[in-house]
Amino acid sequence: MGIMTRDQNGWCSTQLRKAIEKQNITPICFDYREVIGRINYTPEASVKKVDILQDLDAMITRPIARGSVEQLLFRMDLLHKLERHGLLIINPPLSIERAVNKYCSLNLLQENGLPVPRTAVTENPDEALKCFHELGEDVVVKPLFGSRGLGATRITDPDIATRVFLTISFYHGVLYLQEFIPHGGSDIRAFVVGDRVVAAMRRTSTNWKTNVSLGAKPLSLNLSEELETLAVKAAKVVGCKVTGVDIIEGPDGPLIIELNSQPGWKGLQSVTKTNIADEIVSYVLSELKS
Numbered sequence: 636m637g638i639m640t641r642d643q644n645g646w647c648s649t650q651l652r653k654a655i656e657k658q659n660i661t662p663i664c665f666d667y668r669e670v671i672g673r674i675n676y677t678p679e680a681s682v683k684k685v686d687i688l689q690d691l692d693a694m695i696t697r698p699i700a701r702g703s704v705e706q707l708l709f710r711m712d713l714l715h716k717l718e719r720h721g722l723l724i725i726n727p728p729l730s731i732e733r734a735v736n737k738y739c740s741l742n743l744l745q746e747n748g749l750p751v752p753r754t755a756v757t758e759n760p761d762e763a764l765k766c767f768h769e770l771g772e773d774v775v776v777k778p779l780f781g782s783r784g785l786g787a788t789r790i791t792d793p794d795i796a797t798r799v800f801l802t803i804s805f806y807h808g809v810l811y812l813q814e815f816i817p818h819g820g821s822d823i824r825a826f827v828v829g830d831r832v833v834a835a836m837r838r839t840s841t842n843w844k845t846n847v848s849l850g851a852k853p854l855s856l857n858l859s860e861e862l863e864t865l866a867v868k869a870a871k872v873v874g875c876k877v878t879g880v881d882i883i884e885g886p887d888g889p890l891i892i893e894l895n896s897q898p899g900w901k902g903l904q905s906v907t908k909t910n911i912a913d914e915i916v917s918y919v920l921s922e923l924k925s
């Protein structure tokens with residue numbers, strides 16, 4: 636079983652390695668940046684001495700890491716190639732592409748009847764300013780491919796909105812605006828593996844951004860059946876098998892704000908008895924058998 640990871644000694648990768656070893660399977664960790672893809676001669680994909688298609692039955696993907704458009708497309712195409720040739724990849728590459736792109740994933744969720752905040756996306760700063768007014772002049776602007784709350788900004792002032800939109804567009808960014816949902820400083824992370832939520836937490840913060848990586852406190856949470864169903868449906872719509880589903884509870888009910896296809900679980904593991912790495916590895920093994 637392979638683990639595609641940018642940091643072999645990172646906390647989650649180490650947990651996965653241990654969970655795989657517990658099953659008497661040898662884990663092989665490698666990095667996208669070490670892989671060779673060959674066309675019209677073999678091995679078609681290798682890392683050092685490992686022939687990925689011959690030597691592995693399954694691969695778990697950890698974060699795809701930063702890179703240029705060329706590097707990211709190569710990494711994704713490599714995953715697609717491996718999947719086409721029969722390697723079980725968790726998460727499937729298509730689901731990673733959908734989930735990392737907030738415009739793509741939120742569309743899919745909404746089209747499938749799941750509740751999401753009103754959101755507007757454009758490349759044009761003048762149009763973005765109109766959307767800022769449409770959305771009630773209290774918006775969260777997020778990077779389309781962001782994570783860990785980095786770069787997400789709450790804007791309530793039209794002058795600041797104008798400056799921010801012009802700046803983002805100067806750097807060829809896409810303007811992703813979402814109505815601000817008053818959530819009282821907490822949200823929910825549901826961790827879906829396969830077709831169930833294996834653990835969940837409430838994240839509380841003095842800040843409106845409740846990412847654990849920004850200092851929010853994780854609290855254990857017994858998820859209601861309603862939210863569990865919501866999280867599992869969301870993961871299914873996007874096609875992710877291992878997913879961190881972020882849910883805000885607004886005044887009108889729960890809203891899904893994003894799906895993480897490469898979620899970390901260190902914070903969550905600190906508030907749950909379930910061994911999350913074991914759950915992931917058992918799921919991968921069950922998929923291999925089916």
Ligand SMILES: Nc1ncnc2c1ncn2[C@@H]1O[C@H](COP(=O)(O)OP(=O)(O)O)[C@@H](O)[C@H]1O
Pocket residue numbers: 752775777781782783784785787813814815816817818821822843844845846881883892893
């Ligand atoms: N529309 C919103 N209204 C209020 N808070 C939000 C909204 N969107 C995001 N947040 C807060 O910002 C955090 C980060 O946003 P999220 O969409 O999950 O992006 P990231 O990929 O950076 O985690 C969320 O956990 C939540 O606390």
Ligand SMILES: [Mg+2]
Pocket residue numbers: 783784846881893
């Ligand atoms: Mg998030």
